[in-house]
Amino acid sequence: MAIQRMDNVAIVVEDLDAAIAFFAELGMELEGRMEIEGAFADLAVGLDGIKSEIAMMRIPDAPGRLELTKYNAPQAIAASPPVPNTIGLHRVMFAVDDIDDTIARLRPHGAELLGPEVAQYENSYRLCYLRGPAGIIVALAEEIG
Structure with a gap:
């Protein structure tokens, strides 16, 4: 199976x-x-x-x-928005073509970066976590290498 x-x-x-x-x-x-x-x-x-x-x-x-x-x-139960080290579902990640454009388009929908700026991992990826609907963490990754 x-x-x-x-x-x-x-x-x-x-x-x-x-x-x-x-x-x-x-x-x-x-x-x-x-x-x-x-x-x-x-x-x-x-x-x-x-x-x-x-x-x-x-x-x-x-x-x-x-x-x-x-x-x-039954009515949904509100809990504090999770932080990256909350036990349970951590985040949902999406690969995107242009991380800066994606963040700019999502900001009017309430998206907020969790860190001060987009991070870069070596010459491979630009990455960030942002807060999405219902306080969930949405991660974005742009391949650059």
Whole structure:
């Protein structure tokens, strides 16, 4: 028995439209949007009375999807935004063509660099972490070498 693929990473957000706009600006495409509720959802997730809306975002012409989820019931629980050394999901990283342009396009959507500037690793990559929707950490990498 073998794993077939990693299907997606899910992110719970408060403002689904804003999260869709953020990841669309990054270059992802909205694959679909739907409401989720019922016994199957309650059983799969382990919560009672689920009413949520999801948006599946995909990377054009490449594997990789994000499921953005807004819980209407039960109400989503807000926690402090994670920092890079928080135990659990660390970050989601995207390879981009132009890191400076990407940051500039994401800033109007609330993106903030976690460090003072973009870092450079030798002559290979420029990298940064930034805060994205729902406080998640989004990493960007631009290959330069």
